[in-house]
Amino acid sequence: MDSDVENSGRFSTDVYADRLRAAQEATAAAGLAGLIITPGYDLRYLLGSRAQTFERLTALVLPAAGAPTIVVPRMELAALRESAVPDLGLAVRDWVDGDDPYALVADTLGGLGVATAVTDSMPALHLLPLADVLGVVPVLATDVLRRLRMVKDAAEIDALRKAGAAIDRVHARVPEFLVPGRTEADVAADIAEAIVAEGHSEVAFIIVGSGPNGADPHHECSDRELLEGDVVVVDIGGPYEPGYNSDSTRTYSIGEPAEDVARRYAVLERAQRAAVAAVRPGVTAEQVDAAARHVLAAEGLADVFVHRTGHGIGLSVHEEPYIVAGNDLPLEVGMVFSVEPGIYFSGEWGARIEDIVVVTEDGALSMNDRPHELVVVPVRR
Known part of the structure; x- marks a missing residue:
């Protein structure tokens, strides 16, 4: 410790x-x-x-x-x-x-x-x-x-960094769980075990949204069986001693994605990068949100991004600052929050990319380092 x-x-x-x-x-x-x-x-x-x-x-x-x-x-x-x-x-x-x-x-x-x-x-x-x-x-x-709660001290940032590394290790294991014929609940059970095994004190939440369920940002898990061709949203996190939370989302494709999925997902990648690049002291929370929305709107995807770009995190999974339109709060060094734009196509599929970042003197430092691209999981037969 x-x-x-x-x-x-x-x-x-x-x-x-x-x-x-x-x-x-x-x-x-x-x-x-x-x-x-x-x-x-x-x-x-x-x-x-x-x-x-x-x-x-x-x-x-x-x-x-x-x-x-x-x-x-x-x-x-x-x-x-x-x-x-x-x-x-x-x-x-x-x-x-x-x-x-x-x-x-x-x-x-x-x-x-x-x-x-x-x-x-x-x-x-x-x-x-x-x-x-x-x-x-x-x-x-x-x-x-x-x-006081929004601007994290060095001890808090270190705890959040360790939490981020722990959840990254879980995401590295997720592809082995995504096998056609298994249910979302089966996958969630494996992830829950991995979250604790990788150093968290407990599980805070698990979202495994496959196929059309991925279009519901707050879907948890169900008895739906995974299918070849599914896009799967996996949003997971938990507290890491002394109680600071991880929260990271990656999106997976079971087998090669359809052309339209790959094209739209590439736009989402650019939107997430743009939002992270916008983070620096003095920039407002709503400007970071706008950076992601601008990229998506330019490609006709504004209406399928249905939630805020991010939320603060610490002892609570969701706390201030909220990265959302209308929040003119200037960012300060030490603020920590998620950057998580998503796109959701009702009845079809969804995708989200989420990192936790800390505001530094000259930008943003990510607490997560898993690749952002759509993770293609080879189909095991």
Whole structure:
């Protein structure tokens, strides 16, 4: 395991200390008294905690100034040992049934009526009593934590690079699974085993879309049997410790593709290259999306590209920034997202090419290195 990732499956303590400091600075800049972060991706980002949300409140209370505190049920104290909390030396205020944990949160923040923000994954069963005790309705912490989560630090980029290499190894094995007569579900089962065997902690998703099923971008898998001549979309990914996700799509042809398939796929290759080439600091997310669409539109394929060009990735498979029309967010060094244009012909076939890229000082660096061309799988009889 990399030196930046401890045996506990999280980064070194210094990484989380830096994130807490940055979050406090962002909180102060937003004019808020503090953040209240319940279990979810934000808490995992800030503390490496994999705690789950239950009816009993667990929350990181992060004041704009002063020491962070964890409010946690006493029966859940053991779960904190797997996070960075002990090494960071954070204050812990535990409670038992019959106590009011929301009053503990308010007290930690300095009383009633303070302007606070909560993570967007906080359940209503905690938000409503918390608002009642505070005397104000908290705002969402999304804007406070947004840039921190979007711009990956060196440890995150390294984890994403390892995840990308692991999923590339899986794609290298996919042709052996694509045998006429096998079902999409058979292939998906083999891929699931390979995802874990190649280093992921688990499977996040598997799409095996053969023939007409490939024209559905979010098809998963079915009992359809593979046929000679099928075009097969394989979109796969999963978390790689400490929880950063891979996501890569390649398209395969069982046997030599028809002439029209090869011609249209070549256009898709150019569109994907154009979008990656457009990535650099200062370019907007929508400009990257437009770069792919321009190539496809010039060849009459605009109407068959039916989704955004990409999405951010990290602890969550889909997060900001979204590479889509209307998003004028300027890209920054360290942002990581997919570039995945696709073409879909209803009832016939589909294709998609997807890499994860990180924005660098002078362009984009791909986390994936599998060939982009349509992979022709020889027919085994």
